Amino acid sequence: MSNDTDLQERVTPGTLAERAKLFRGLADPSRLAILEALRLGPLSVGQIVAATGLSQPNASNHLRCLSECGLVAGEARGRFVDYRLADLRIDELLALATELLDGPARGVDACKSYRASP
Template identity: 65%
Template sequence: MVLIVALLVSVVDDMSHHISGTQYVELVDKETMRLDTPAQTLDLQAKLFRGLADPSRLAILTALCRGPLHVGAVVAATRLSQSNVSNHLRCLSECGLVQAEPRGRFVYYRLGDARVGELLQLALDLLGGVADGIAACDRYGDETAKPCT
């Protein structure tokens, strides 16, 4: 758990420069790994997770874990429509999770930070132990989910 939090904090810390006009303080005490986060940093972490919560964006990021791909290859790997992939790539690029690299007639996309792939792998590893609980959870996951009380 500490590793996942540290990795998330590291990704969010590096991404914070994409948020114009906002400065973020050191997020983790490096010796104790204790989170020392102001409310705005928690909001930024929640925003990152909301961005990762979209199945289409997760599929695109997972495809890019294998290496740089052009839009057509992402479409083939994810089975999403070209317009859907393009819109999500623009979103992912604007927030720094994906970077574009022109190569001749094509633009290739790659993960903006290798830790994004590590975070996705850690999520899969975590699911190995908690998948049944996540699947059975009726507290979140869709619009009709019951609020936690």
């Protein structure tokens, strides 16, 4: 009986919508680039811009979004803010995604059902 309850909790519309929203946020190439850069440690906006090739306003907008969603945390350092991953599990999630793409999910790139972001 507890398995049925666990299953029902996993597939409730609210739970699924929240997870889908998380993955939509991670699906944006600019936000994903920022998160990948932050896997190496705390960075300033300038360092993030240099690492990702994003413009400063674009990087700042995405950092605000990632911060509001709780994926990134910022710490003031004088006039600057150093950003870092808010939770080590984000690093683990990104590493797992790479492992999946190297193995069982290697067909994702050729999948016609998934469209690339513009």
